[in-house]
Amino acid sequence: MSNQQNKGAYLTGAKVRPFEVSTHPLPQLKDNEVLIKNEAVALNPVDWKVQRSGYIVNKFPNVLGYDLAGTIIEIGPNQSRNDLKVGDRVLAFTTQLVTQDPRQGAYQQFVAALSIGVSKIPDETSFESASTIGLAISTAVHGLYYSNYLNIPRPSADSKPLGQTILIWGGASSVGSYAIQLASQSGLKVVTTASKKHNEYLTSLGASAVLDYSSPTVVEDLKKLGPYEYAFDAIAEHGTTKKIAEILQPKGAKVAVTLDVSDELPENVKASRVGAAYVLDGGEINNWLFKEYIPNALKNGKLIPNVVQLESGGIEGIQAALDSFADKGVSGKKIVLRPFE
Numbered sequence: 001m002s003n004q005q006n007k008g009a010y011l012t013g014a015k016v017r018p019f020e021v022s023t024h025p026l027p028q029l030k031d032n033e034v035l036i037k038n039e040a041v042a043l044n045p046v047d048w049k050v051q052r053s054g055y056i057v058n059k060f061p062n063v064l065g066y067d068l069a070g071t072i073i074e075i076g077p078n079q080s081r082n083d084l085k086v087g088d089r090v091l092a093f094t095t096q097l098v099t100q101d102p103r104q105g106a107y108q109q110f111v112a113a114l115s116i117g118v119s120k121i122p123d124e125t126s127f128e129s130a131s132t133i134g135l136a137i138s139t140a141v142h143g144l145y146y147s148n149y150l151n152i153p154r155p156s157a158d159s160k161p162l163g164q165t166i167l168i169w170g171g172a173s174s175v176g177s178y179a180i181q182l183a184s185q186s187g188l189k190v191v192t193t194a195s196k197k198h199n200e201y202l203t204s205l206g207a208s209a210v211l212d213y214s215s216p217t218v219v220e221d222l223k224k225l226g227p228y229e230y231a232f233d234a235i236a237e238h239g240t241t242k243k244i245a246e247i248l249q250p251k252g253a254k255v256a257v258t259l260d261v262s263d264e265l266p267e268n269v270k271a272s273r274v275g276a277a278y279v280l281d282g283g284e285i286n287n288w289l290f291k292e293y294i295p296n297a298l299k300n301g302k303l304i305p306n307v308v309q310l311e312s313g314g315i316e317g318i319q320a321a322l323d324s325f326a327d328k329g330v331s332g333k334k335i336v337l338r339p340f341e
C-alpha cells in the first residue's frame with residue numbers, strides 16, 4: 001500500500017469548474033477515521049450547489065462529495081466503533097461539509113471517513129444502491145426524529161399505528177423517499193406528493209396516498225385527506241411550504257423543511273430547516289441510524305435504497321455527471337458513479 005496513490009477530483013477555488021483530476025499520497029488516518037476504498041459515489045444537489053455558488057467550502061484545493069460505498073482497508077487510531085473491521089463492505093456519509101477536510105471528500109479513490117457516518121451493508125446490497133442512502137436518510141432522520149423538529153417515535157419492533165398522519169411534500173425526491181419509509185415504519189399514515197408516474201413506487205415504500213403536485217386542485221385534495229399532525233417539506237422551493245401551511249389550517253403544525261424558507265407563513269405553522277450533518281453528532285440517534293437501523297433494515301428488506309441512474313465515467317466523469325444533474329435534474333432517481341476510479 002505504501003506507494004499507492006490516491007486519484008481525486010479537486011475543487012481548486014470558489015466556483016471553479018471543471019474539477020482538476022490529480023493524484024496524491026494516501027491519507028494518514030486520524031482518530032475515529034477509517035480508510036475506505038471507494039466503489040460508488042452518489043450525487044446530491046448540495047454537491048453542485050457548493051461548486052456553482054461558492055458557498056460553504058472556503059478552503060482550497062478541496063474534495064467534495066458526501067455519499068459513497070466501498071470496502072474498509074484500514075482502521076484509524078482511537079476508534080470509538082469497535083464493530084468496524086478491515087474488509088467490511090460499508091456506506092459512508094462523509095463529514096466533509098463540516099470539517100472541510102479534503103481527505104474526507106467522496107470524490108476520490110480512497111476516503112478517510114469518520115466512523116460515525118459509516119454503516120456496514122449486507123452482501124445483498126450493491127455498492128451503488130448503498131451509496132444513495134447516507135446524506136438523504138440523515139436529512140429525513142433529522143427532521144422526523146430530533147426533539148427540536150418533529151420528534152416522532154423512531155421505528156422499532158414494537159411500532160404500532162399511531163393514528164396520526166404526516167404530509168411529505170416531494171416523495172419522489174431522494175430525501176422524500178427515505179422520509180416516507182421511516183415515517184410509515186414509525187406508525188404514521190403517510191400522504192405525499194409526486195408526479196403521477198411515481199404513484200406505485202411511493203405506495204410500495206409506505207405511502208397511503210400519492211397526489212400529483214402539478215394538479216390545480218392539489219391543495220384542496222390534500223386538505224380532504226387530513227388533518228395532519230406533522231409535515232415534512234422535502235422540496236421547500238417554488239412556494240411548496242406556503243401550500244403546506246394552507247393545507248395545515250386551521251390547526252397548524254410543525255414542518256421540517258430542507259431549505260431556508262422565504263414564504264410568509266401563518267403563526268400556527270412553525271417551519272424549521274433540517275441539516276443532514278447534524279445527525280453526525282455521535283449521539284444516540286446517530287448511533288441508532290448508522291449502527292443499527294441501516295444495516296438491519298437493509299438486511300430484512302425494510303429499507304429500500306433509491307433507484308439508481310448509473311454513470312460509468314469515474315473520477316474523470318464526475319464533472320459531466322454533476323453538470324447534467326444541475327442542469328436537467330432527476331426524477332425519482334439518484335445519480336451514481338460506478339466504478340469510481
Ligand SMILES: NC(=O)c1ccc[n+]([C@@H]2O[C@H](COP(=O)([O-])OP(=O)(O)OC[C@H]3O[C@@H](n4cnc5c(N)ncnc54)[C@H](OP(=O)(O)O)[C@@H]3O)[C@@H](O)[C@H]2O)c1
Nearest residue numbers: 045139170172173174175194195213258274275276331332
Ligand atoms: N438541509 C439539508 O441538510 C439537505 C439535505 C439534503 C437535501 N437538501 C435539499 O433538499 C432538496 C431535495 O434534495 P434531494 O436530493 O432529495 O432531491 P432530488 O432527489 O434531486 O429531487 C428530485 C425530485 O424532486 C421532485 N420535485 C421537484 N419539484 C417538486 C415539487 N414542486 N413538488 C414535489 N416534488 C418535486 C421531483 O419529483 P417528480 O419526479 O415527481 O417530478 C424529483 O423526483 C434539494 O433542494 C436539496 O438541496 C437539503
